[in-house]
Amino acid sequence: MNTANAYLTVAGINVDVVYKNIKNMHISVYPPIGRVRVAAPDRLDEDAIRLAVVQRLPWIKKQREQLQTAERQSQREMVTGESHYVWGQRLRLKLIDVAGRPHIDAVGSKLQLSVPPGMDDAHRRKLLESWYRKQIKVALPPLIEKWEAIIGLKVNAWTVRRMKTKWGSCNPDSASLWFNIELAKKHPGCLEYIVVHEMTHFRERTHNDRFVELMDKHLPNWRATRDELNGAPLAEEDWS
Numbered sequence: 001m002n003t004a005n006a007y008l009t010v011a012g013i014n015v016d017v018v019y020k021n022i023k024n025m026h027i028s029v030y031p032p033i034g035r036v037r038v039a040a041p042d043r044l045d046e047d048a049i050r051l052a053v054v055q056r057l058p059w060i061k062k063q064r065e066q067l068q069t070a071e072r073q074s075q076r077e078m079v080t081g082e083s084h085y086v087w088g089q090r091l092r093l094k095l096i097d098v099a100g101r102p103h104i105d106a107v108g109s110k111l112q113l114s115v116p117p118g119m120d121d122a123h124r125r126k127l128l129e130s131w132y133r134k135q136i137k138v139a140l141p142p143l144i145e146k147w148e149a150i151i152g153l154k155v156n157a158w159t160v161r162r163m164k165t166k167w168g169s170c171n172p173d174s175a176s177l178w179f180n181i182e183l184a185k186k187h188p189g190c191l192e193y194i195v196v197h198e199m200t201h202f203r204e205r206t207h208n209d210r211f212v213e214l215m216d217k218h219l220p221n222w223r224a225t226r227d228e229l230n231g232a233p234l235a236e237e238d239w240s
């Protein structure tokens with residue numbers, strides 16, 4: 001069985017291709033951000049895969065919309081006892097009434113939200129959001145510094161933002177990086193993987209063989225981390 005992978009970008013969507021000894025192509029969309037993976041018959045032409053993905057774009061977009069709807073519906077109430085993930089660990093939210101400035105502290109298995117009584121859930125969510133952003137802003141500089149030295153290039157600017165369909169992105173021309181704020185909920189290795197992935201794009205813009213070679217050299221375990229970020233498929237479909 002051929003286990004070689006290809007990484008395509010089709011209509012702005014990143015597609016992982018896994019070649020297998022199968023007859024029909026098989027496409028999967030993975031939560032939480034709608035990652036697309038194609039299992040393709042061995043030796044199938046890359047153009048044929050591209051064409052097939054283009055033909056499935058309406059289906060892919062529908063799956064991604066469903067993911068976003070599900071995310072909105074599962075919006076947290078921000079009440080004591082609720083679970084929230086921080087760097088891959090599940091913490092229990094604990095609301096504490098304070099008169100002063102609202103703040104958040106991770107203490108053991110608790111995520112303590114100290115807020116004035118009566119602060120509504122939307123404000124509590126906003127507070128947690130900026131706390132997550134701060135976690136990444138603290139974690140990023142040493143990681144970027146480390147990989148600047150290893151890869152041998154400079155990052156000019158980086159930003160943490162909410163992104164619907166990507167964990168990270170980059171602009172090699174301006175040496176800029178963007179990180180999904182959701183990475184603060186994942187194991188720290190995930191943030192490092194995105195740092196290395198995006199910085200490797202400064203060398204190779206597409207997910208070509210050379211890109212994969214560099215990733216293997218930098219982070220031999222990157223596939224496991226990628227799979228952790230991609231999770232289990234939301235929806236799958238076969239076509240011939």
Ligand SMILES: [Zn+2]
Nearest residue numbers: 014197201207
């Ligand atoms: Zn990429």
